[in-house]
Amino acid sequence: MTTDNPLVEPSADRVAPPAVLVVFGASGDLTSRKLMPAIEQLAVRRLLPAAFAVVGVARTEMDDDDFRERMRTTVEKMGGGGDEAKHVWDAFAGSGAFRYVAGDYADPSTYEQLKGVLDELDRDRGTGGNRLYYLATPPATFPVIAEHLGAEGLNTPRRDDAFVRVVIEKPFGHDQASAAELDEVVHRSFEESQVYRIDHYLGKETVQNVLALRFANAIFEPVWNRRYVDHVQVTVAESLGVGHRGSFYEQAGALRDIVQNHVMQVLALTMMEPPATFDPDAIRDEKVKALRAVTPFGRQDVVTDVVRGQYRAGWVEGEEVLSYRQEEGVHPHSLRETYVAMKLHVDNWRWAGVPFYVRTGKRLPKRVTEVAMTFKDVPHLPFASEQAEGLEPDALVLRIQPDEGITLRFGAKVPGQAFRVRSVSMDFFYGAAFLEEPPEAYERLLLDALVGDPTLFIRSDEVAQAWRICDPLLAAWEEDDVPLARYESGTWGPAEAHELLARDGRRWRRP
Amino acid sequence: MSVAARQARANVTTIGSWEGDDVSVSAVEAALSELRRHEQRAAVRTSVLTLVAVVPDDGAASAALDVVYDLGARHPSRTIVLVVEADDDSDDDSGGGAGEDGGEPGDRQHSGIDAAASVHVVEHGGRAVCFEDVVLRVRGTARHHLDSVIEPFAIPDLPLVVWLPARLPAPGDPLLAVADRIVVDSRAVAGAGGPGGERSSVLPRIQALARRLPVTDLSWTRLAPWRSLLAGLFEGPVYSPFLREIEEVEVVGNYGPRYLLGGWVSQRLRVPVTRVRLAPADHVSITVTAVHRHRTGVFKVARHGAERVIHSSIEIDGGPSVSQALRMRHQWPALALGDALTRMGRDEVYCEALEGALRLRAVA
Numbered sequence: 001m002t003t004d005n006p007l008v009e010p011s012a013d014r015v016a017p018p019a020v021l022v023v024f025g026a027s028g029d030l031t032s033r034k035l036m037p038a039i040e041q042l043a044v045r046r047l048l049p050a051a052f053a054v055v056g057v058a059r060t061e062m063d064d065d066d067f068r069e070r071m072r073t074t075v076e077k078m079g080g081g082g083d084e085a086k087h088v089w090d091a092f093a094g095s096g097a098f099r100y101v102a103g104d105y106a107d108p109s110t111y112e113q114l115k116g117v118l119d120e121l122d123r124d125r126g127t128g129g130n131r132l133y134y135l136a137t138p139p140a141t142f143p144v145i146a147e148h149l150g151a152e153g154l155n156t157p158r159r160d161d162a163f164v165r166v167v168i169e170k171p172f173g174h175d176q177a178s179a180a181e182l183d184e185v186v187h188r189s190f191e192e193s194q195v196y197r198i199d200h201y202l203g204k205e206t207v208q209n210v211l212a213l214r215f216a217n218a219i220f221e222p223v224w225n226r227r228y229v230d231h232v233q234v235t236v237a238e239s240l241g242v243g244h245r246g247s248f249y250e251q252a253g254a255l256r257d258i259v260q261n262h263v264m265q266v267l268a269l270t271m272m273e274p275p276a277t278f279d280p281d282a283i284r285d286e287k288v289k290a291l292r293a294v295t296p297f298g299r300q301d302v303v304t305d306v307v308r309g310q311y312r313a314g315w316v317e318g319e320e321v322l323s324y325r326q327e328e329g330v331h332p333h334s335l336r337e338t339y340v341a342m343k344l345h346v347d348n349w350r351w352a353g354v355p356f357y358v359r360t361g362k363r364l365p366k367r368v369t370e371v372a373m374t375f376k377d378v379p380h381l382p383f384a385s386e387q388a389e390g391l392e393p394d395a396l397v398l399r400i401q402p403d404e405g406i407t408l409r410f411g412a413k414v415p416g417q418a419f420r421v422r423s424v425s426m427d428f429f430y431g432a433a434f435l436e437e438p439p440e441a442y443e444r445l446l447l448d449a450l451v452g453d454p455t456l457f458i459r460s461d462e463v464a465q466a467w468r469i470c471d472p473l474l475a476a477w478e479e480d481d482v483p484l485a486r487y488e489s490g491t492w493g494p495a496e497a498h499e500l501l502a503r504d505g506r507r508w509r510r511p
Numbered sequence: 512m513s514v515a516a517r518q519a520r521a522n523v524t525t526i527g528s529w530e531g532d533d534v535s536v537s538a539v540e541a542a543l544s545e546l547r548r549h550e551q552r553a554a555v556r557t558s559v560l561t562l563v564a565v566v567p568d569d570g571a572a573s574a575a576l577d578v579v580y581d582l583g584a585r586h587p588s589r590t591i592v593l594v595v596e597a598d599d600d601s602d603d604d605s606g607g608g609a610g611e612d613g614g615e616p617g618d619r620q621h622s623g624i625d626a627a628a629s630v631h632v633v634e635h636g637g638r639a640v641c642f643e644d645v646v647l648r649v650r651g652t653a654r655h656h657l658d659s660v661i662e663p664f665a666i667p668d669l670p671l672v673v674w675l676p677a678r679l680p681a682p683g684d685p686l687l688a689v690a691d692r693i694v695v696d697s698r699a700v701a702g703a704g705g706p707g708g709e710r711s712s713v714l715p716r717i718q719a720l721a722r723r724l725p726v727t728d729l730s731w732t733r734l735a736p737w738r739s740l741l742a743g744l745f746e747g748p749v750y751s752p753f754l755r756e757i758e759e760v761e762v763v764g765n766y767g768p769r770y771l772l773g774g775w776v777s778q779r780l781r782v783p784v785t786r787v788r789l790a791p792a793d794h795v796s797i798t799v800t801a802v803h804r805h806r807t808g809v810f811k812v813a814r815h816g817a818e819r820v821i822h823s824s825i826e827i828d829g830g831p832s833v834s835q836a837l838r839m840r841h842q843w844p845a846l847a848l849g850d851a852l853t854r855m856g857r858d859e860v861y862c863e864a865l866e867g868a869l870r871l872r873a874v875a
Contacts, residue, residue, distance in 0.1 A: 126831035
């Protein structure tokens with residue numbers, strides 16, 4: 001990973017090594033909204049070396065200066081770093097560190113041209129053959145780009161001490177088979193160890209904090225199992241609708257867009273066993289083991305344990321909103337799900353018999369992501385029932401966004417002459433406790449990829465396991481075996497989802 | 512800066528304050544608890560540490576609070592500013608407020624505390640986060656027992672950080688017994704106008720202090736950009752081989768910074784002190800000249816003038832040459848202090864730099 005440079009301080013932030021970041025899809029939305037602000041911030045924080053360069057590749061005709069200035073203005077428009085950032089961009093301008101290659105991804109001459117630019121940069125800037133390819137392009141182009149990089153010999157390092165890595169954005173296929181196909185194509189040009197699959201959720205501090213909470217504390221892990229936990233609820237709620245992404249969403253739906261990646265990642269971190277070390281593969285091995293223990297949905301389970309829903313018109317956060325079927329780019333009789341609720345069983349010693357209820361949806365009352373563990377009741381309550389009317393089971397809630405932190409719900413005596421107990425919540429707010437500012441998810445992940453730390457990237461077997469869980473639902477929905485439940489925008493989902501828990505004598509939390 | 516101006520800048524609202532002259536420590540504690548009862552309903556509090564600043568006068572107290580306010584949402588939960596006037600206050604005592612009614616002999620010996628406590632909230636990510644500060648003016652013999660003054664105010668079971676903006680503690684200072692970490696500024700101490708002999712004793716005194724408890728030297732913290740940029744220049748397959756053969760290191764800057772930076776490089780890279788050249792200058796620059804396969808490389812991190820920009824560059828004979836210019840961030844005092852407060856434990860690299868600085872001084 002890092003060199004044995006004695007000047008690097010172990011406690012300081014890691015600085016990226018000299019390298020060329022090659023961005024495919026350089027004129028696209030992801031590049032201007034996420035990647036460029038991340039590069040600017042990394043430079044301002046002095047985490048990029050002087051010998052760093054960016055090469056943009058896209059179809060749009062531009063020269064090096066156009067590209068750089070375009071990136072500079074888009075970052076500025078989005079409220080970039082101001083005065084400090086000005087020097088970053090001026091330095092990029094003066095040094096020839098920002099290059100652009102215009103061309104079609106399917107045209108070999110694009111890659112010949114790219115190779116020429118990379119050689120020039122190695123010679124002039126001492127980037128030493130280090131490359132990070134970032135595929136910020138639609139998934140259909142991944143195989144094309146990977147193949148051409150291989151054909152041009154740009155897929156392997158030219159010297160032992162250099163690296164070549166490729167970052168791929170989700171979706172990683174649209175089902176298990178297509179994910180395997182994609183892997184096959186990518187693996188024709190790249191070793192798995194070169195492939196960095198990015199899920200920006202893992203770049204969030206609070207997702208990583210799940211690991212800290214579980215494995216840096218002695219008091220939580222002993223109760224983190226079937227002996228004490230009654231059930232677990234995972235909520236990934238959005239208040240937004242599909243907006244302008246209607247036609248994309250028609251192809252994807254909530255299961256592919258959220259459940260297969262974000263939800264599965266959060267679940268894996270919650271369910272996994274303690275890793276022996278914090279090295280990338282030790283952690284990812286445990287995540288895969290956890291996902292593998294999730295019982296696959298049988299044909300009948302898809303009907304009884306899963307609810308798919310779609311939002312109707314309604315009111316969200318004080319505004320009247322359209323029905324999904326009225327959104328731009330959406331078929332008027334669309335059956336695409338914007339909501340999924342399901343009950344998962346995990347077959348291992350830790351979790352056997354503990355249901356994991358998962359729900360995600362658009363146009364829910366608010367944006368919130370959380371994992372809530374509800375604990376079992378006390379074996380015996382020594383109070384009269386009227387003394388404990390306000391008492392709920394204890395709960396530990398990991399709030400991932402927006403109010404990152406931890407909430408512990410427990411019973412306490414209500415002040416007064418009478419002895420009554422009621423549930424109270426004790427809140428810990430992550431942002432209020434620490435003096436440090438957390439980096440943006442993309443900033444963190446881009447630096448990790450440059451430094452060569454794949455811990456927070458998704459390995460191919462993780463992707464496969466996540467699809468294994470989701471595939472039976474896709475198949476059943478394809479055959480229209482399961483009714484689509486529609487819910488009013490601004491509510492917590494369809495009645496069927498409430499039924500799913502009510503059957504088990506439980507109910508969804510209000511997050 | 513006025514309190515109002517300070518607050519406006521940092522987006523801080525004061526939600527309660529209390530003042531009392533010639534009061535007991537327990538009275539101040541009680542007042543603070545009362546203020547906090549209001550705070551608990553108004554804002555979130557998650558405690559991290561207690562910061563104690565020890566300053567000689569009101570001006571310095573105000574300056575210290577400015578720095579803490581500048582930390583904004585990165586403030587410590589509780590700040591105590593101790594205003595401790597120098598010992599030789601043998602002339603009139605009119606400013607003290609004590610003794611005018613009592614009229615007893617030896618009034619100047621009378622220990623007394625004037626206190627002002629306030630509780631504030633700062634907006635952070637849409638949430639109000641709470642912090643408080645207490646300014647205590649300590650008179651008389653109590654000045655020699657400051658540990659007993661601050662103990663009651665320390666947040667239980669959390670680190671207590673003592674910050675001395677412009678001086679070093681005496682070896683017997685009782686504050687050292689209660690501090691978990693001490694924050695000093697070697698440049699401010701060296702530049703405080705003492706005789707030359709005193710300046711040269713700064714680094715050995717800090718070294719002695721650092722053997723006793725973890726020390727943060729804000730002067731060292733301010734050198735972080737030079738250190739990280741220089742380290743970054745030697746990364747990667749093209750540039751890292753140059754680390755194996757260092758020809759010469761040149762550091763220019765103020766007294767403390769140039770010795771510390773020179774000491775750091777010579778220790779970390781095992782460069783003999785005879786190959787390290789130091790020279791005075793207004794701004795810090797470091798140049799490392801190295802050889803690899805008969806090609807000379809010049810690796811440089813420099814701040815040239817008053818403009819807050821740091822240039823870093825590599826020039827290899829007949830080979831690549833790169834450069835980068837970065838703007839230094841504003842609000843240096845707050846930034847350096849904020850950084851110091853996030854670190855716990857002994858800073859081994861700083862201790863090595865001190866060691867190297869003293870070796871350089873021995874040959875100078």
